[in-house]
Amino acid sequence: MSSDIVSKYKSRIAESYDLHRKYVNPQFVRVLEVIGYDRNYVSAEGAYLTDAKGKKVLDFLAGFGVYNIGRNHPHVAEVLHETIDAKTASLVQMDLGVLSGMLAEKLAELAPGDLEAVFFTNSGAEGVEGALKFARQATGRHKLVHCEHAFHGLTLGALSVNGNKEFRGRNEPLLPDCSGVPFNDLGALEKALSGGDVGAFIFETIQGKGVFVPEDGYLQGARELCDRYGTLMIADEVQCGLGRTGKMFAVDHWGVKPDILVISKALSGGYIPVGAVITTRAIHAKIFDSMERCFAHSNTFGQNDLAMAAGLATIEIIEQEKLSENADRLGDRIIQGMRELAEKYEMLTEVRGKGLMIGMQFGEPKSLALKASWKLLHKMNDDLFCQMITMPLLEKHDILSQVAGHGLDTVKILPPLMINDDDVDKFLTAMDSVLKEAHKITGSGWKTVKDLGIRTARTS
Numbered sequence: 001m002s003s004d005i006v007s008k009y010k011s012r013i014a015e016s017y018d019l020h021r022k023y024v025n026p027q028f029v030r031v032l033e034v035i036g037y038d039r040n041y042v043s044a045e046g047a048y049l050t051d052a053k054g055k056k057v058l059d060f061l062a063g064f065g066v067y068n069i070g071r072n073h074p075h076v077a078e079v080l081h082e083t084i085d086a087k088t089a090s091l092v093q094m095d096l097g098v099l100s101g102m103l104a105e106k107l108a109e110l111a112p113g114d115l116e117a118v119f120f121t122n123s124g125a126e127g128v129e130g131a132l133k134f135a136r137q138a139t140g141r142h143k144l145v146h147c148e149h150a151f152h153g154l155t156l157g158a159l160s161v162n163g164n165k166e167f168r169g170r171n172e173p174l175l176p177d178c179s180g181v182p183f184n185d186l187g188a189l190e191k192a193l194s195g196g197d198v199g200a201f202i203f204e205t206i207q208g209k210g211v212f213v214p215e216d217g218y219l220q221g222a223r224e225l226c227d228r229y230g231t232l233m234i235a236d237e238v239q240c241g242l243g244r245t246g247k248m249f250a251v252d253h254w255g256v257k258p259d260i261l262v263i264s265k266a267l268s269g270g271y272i273p274v275g276a277v278i279t280t281r282a283i284h285a286k287i288f289d290s291m292e293r294c295f296a297h298s299n300t301f302g303q304n305d306l307a308m309a310a311g312l313a314t315i316e317i318i319e320q321e322k323l324s325e326n327a328d329r330l331g332d333r334i335i336q337g338m339r340e341l342a343e344k345y346e347m348l349t350e351v352r353g354k355g356l357m358i359g360m361q362f363g364e365p366k367s368l369a370l371k372a373s374w375k376l377l378h379k380m381n382d383d384l385f386c387q388m389i390t391m392p393l394l395e396k397h398d399i400l401s402q403v404a405g406h407g408l409d410t411v412k413i414l415p416p417l418m419i420n421d422d423d424v425d426k427f428l429t430a431m432d433s434v435l436k437e438a439h440k441i442t443g444s445g446w447k448t449v450k451d452l453g454i455r456t457a458r459t460s
Helices: 005-011 013-023 026-034 074-085 098-110 124-139 156-160 165-171 186-193 218-229 281-287 305-320 323-344 368-380 387-397 421-438 444-459
Strands: 041-045 048-051 056-059 115-121 143-147 178-181 198-204 232-236 260-263 275-280 348-354 357-362 410-413
Touching: 005 013, 013 026, 056 421, 074 305, 098 115, 098 275, 098 305, 115 124, 115 281, 124 143, 124 156, 124 198, 124 232, 124 260, 124 275, 124 281, 143 186, 156 165, 178 186, 186 198, 186 218, 198 218, 218 232, 275 281, 305 323, 323 348, 323 357, 323 421, 368 444, 387 421, 387 444, 421 444
Parallel strands: 143 178, 143 198, 198 232, 232 260
Antiparallel strands: 041 048, 048 056, 115 275, 260 275, 348 357, 357 410
């Protein structure tokens, strides 16, 4: 049996935006068109996307951190082909798959401390949901503490421990007894835990929405507080895990072992949805504590053989190509290069991150002319300024990046971990050019984003 799906895909590429406008999410179509991101990409390899006009774009977004090993890595593709050709007995459900056992074994080898019990999921949000359930069942406590500005996913339980009102607003009431504390504030955390009734403290090791990095001693202190008050510690490394920060897991930078570790995004190399919740055998045994409760938490597709094979192949690439080390070295180059640019351009106030998870913070300028434009722009819309960075990066320099979050004035990059020095040079040169233009009050950037603000106001 043959199919012409791929030939139809190629012949209908030009219809992509019309199809999404009619059948998927017309508001997202509008957003992409308004900010000039409607490139219509048709192929990808490594760190580069190719649009419908044949132009190559350096992907410093990596699918929100999915493509740590680069796009369409041939090794994962080959392993997937081999797995399909092997006609494995996947998802029998009333049997056990060897590939899921092999991937669990590998993750247990990589995870810190005695984290060796693995539950497979289909996404990061699903992993967070599972971790919250595990913590509540293992401790017998239902209260949860999270960090302000946190992002843990948009399903109901995960949303309940999100710190941003723009996601929570229309969904409340959410899970009861979920409270937020400021990131990097051990005093606030102790106050929240001191009643001895909190089941879990969940945090992103490095916060994705603004790329906020824990201060030295914070995670160690949080570990001590959780131990003192009997609270489980959940590290959400859905985005910052698997080599992104220069180590396999970001918690490794601070030598901290959480009770539960959640990973996803980069685990399959971008080919197949997959994630994992990794915990201790002792905690796992409190949830799955009898034969009757062997399905105390489960899903249908979590252990599918293609996802498991992709996970094993992806970890092979991270290790064999030394991508964590590459992320560490090139991340340092980018951070240092951007900090040098911050000395030249007053609106770039801070550069923070680890490895290839980097945030560039902008702030109000001191010079009077720029200050007036800054205030006018923020009066129109708090999210406009960073488009003056990201839009010309794509339009003039063919580099894809993102705004880090609502009202943060932060631009974020998440390059594939296999980028090279030439890619770093290209990015730093482009940022110098974009920042130079942004610091000209008569520059095209200010007019572009002001016009964007007007158009957005008219169509909202």
